[in-house]
Amino acid sequence: MIFILALTCGVAVGNIYFPQAVSPLVASGLGVSPDTAALVVTAAQLGYTAGNFLLVPLGDRLPHRPLIAVLLGVTGIGLLGAAGAAGLPALVGASAMVGMTTVVAQVIAPMAAGLVPADRRGAVMGTLMSGSVGGILLARTFGGMIGEWLGWRAPYLVAAVVALCLAAALAFALPATVPPSRQPYPALLAEPLRLLRREPDLRRTCLYQATVFGGFQAVWTGVALLLTGPEYGLGAQAVGLLALVSAATMFCAPLTGRQVDRRGSEPVALVVMLGTLASAGVLAFGALGGAAGLVALAAGTLLLDVAMQSGTIANQARIFALRPDARSRINTAYMTCSFLGGSTGSWLGAAAYGRFGWTGVCALLAVLATVALARHLLRRPGGARETREAAGIVAGNAEAKSRS
Template identity: 60%
Template sequence: ILLARTFGGFLGEHLGWRGPYLVAAAALFALAVLLGLVLPRTAPTSSQRYPSLVAAAFILFRDEPELRRSCLYQALMFGGFTAAWTSLALLLGGPLYHLGGQAVGLIALVGAASVFCTPVVGRLIDRKGPDVVSPLAFFTGIAAGIVLLGGGLGGATGLLALTAGMLLLDIAVQSGQTANQARVFAIRPDARSRLNTAYMTSVFLGGSAGSWIGVKIYGHWGWPGVCALIAAAAIIALARHAVKIYR
């Protein structure tokens, strides 16, 4: 996922904005054929019909407060994440930088280094639990919003700030994802697929909303407004976490 942003930026620069979608469609078709040939046949573990299985995910969301809390955390963080990446393309392509999609891809390539934080975070969760890692992710998200403000300076200094800020934001989102899924999967080990359905649905709804809101904010208040949105999303998540911990 992280490296796909770099590859997509390269394709968009050389093939136009339709290029990444066409390549993705072809790759998914080839993958579907390959999986159909090599995956073993398995018997269903449940006799429930698919609609009832989907409905069960929403019932779990209604009944499990820890699931709702984890969904809120990552929906907010992923919303800030998508707002940043959507608006970054507008910033780099605008009059301040005059750069294309390939520049976005190069910044994403640096951000891919955040993958190395996941094993460290996982070990910390094993020792201390996810509620220790979640606030660290939120503070990192707030720091990312502050560092990204430097992107409005333009030039080499602005690009350095954008690269560092996006790396911090990637680390925040990856760390939060690891903590939230550890919390969610511990709720009911017998229903992990349904729990994950509810969780990931919430996360991507938050991401979709963040991308849309980010563009709207960029149009009205520019890049500083987007940075404020990133920090605000992390602050809301941190406030909710404080209510849980100190209640």
């Protein structure tokens, strides 16, 4: 079942990322500038932010099986609409709709966290993250290559067929679950804001993810413009091929999950922020162009991908220890902040590239990583969340020993 859930996460998350590889093709196909075509990516991320706020809390109120199947079905319809869009406004609207409903991975993560003991939660989050990373990588690669061969509409059509088929299969394959809350929908929507106000460790974690993910999105928006611009003069499929370099992240995610189970979230978070800051320095050499620049881009994006995905695992293990009875609502607050940061980072990345070039994008990543690192170093060690997380790890280890 964990494998099926990881596969579903990959398919859902991929719908947010393949537009990054095809946005240059959208620009030429619809006769708009590359900066304007990047609005398609931003719209998908803003839609995803809205979906996290409006739809993910339903995971605490509705059975997971019909909720996940319906969300995937509506995603497929939105992808068909994007494939048939006659102009940029229609495409941006369809992208926002797809982003809003393809939040299935954020419904699955809290569900899976409640199905395993505390000492295995990090490992399960790592497995789900491997599926998501695989979806990101394959989505960028497939989007770039299929778009280059068949036009920018083809990736949307293929993604629509996959989403609709998966929705039909999951309607029968997923286990039945009992929702933990009977709160009405307006109360569910208000709860993430209350949790942000009451839980300082949730606010801190949201800042970590918003800054690191914002830098991540800025880089991937900028790298598509860099590779297809005059510095390299490559096609859209080069963006997809570059994404394949980050396949190592799929194997790092389970290792990170085990380290979180063993050591806790905070040491892993520190390594993540240092790795993000280091990736900015490596990526800056991509401005050299040629073979040396491509090597720098490959090494830098790999380091950034590993850091960002590892940070997500550590962050979700931390927040899921806060309120076991409200995991979907906590995840709503977390992912809403994450994609607000991501969509802002995507917009800032396009703006920085347009004004300062690739060096400006790398400087933006460094600033965002520094903000996260400074907040982490200024936290109060041994706070309530860290005590609860440690207690959960100890209790989970004790439970595992008793079972063996």
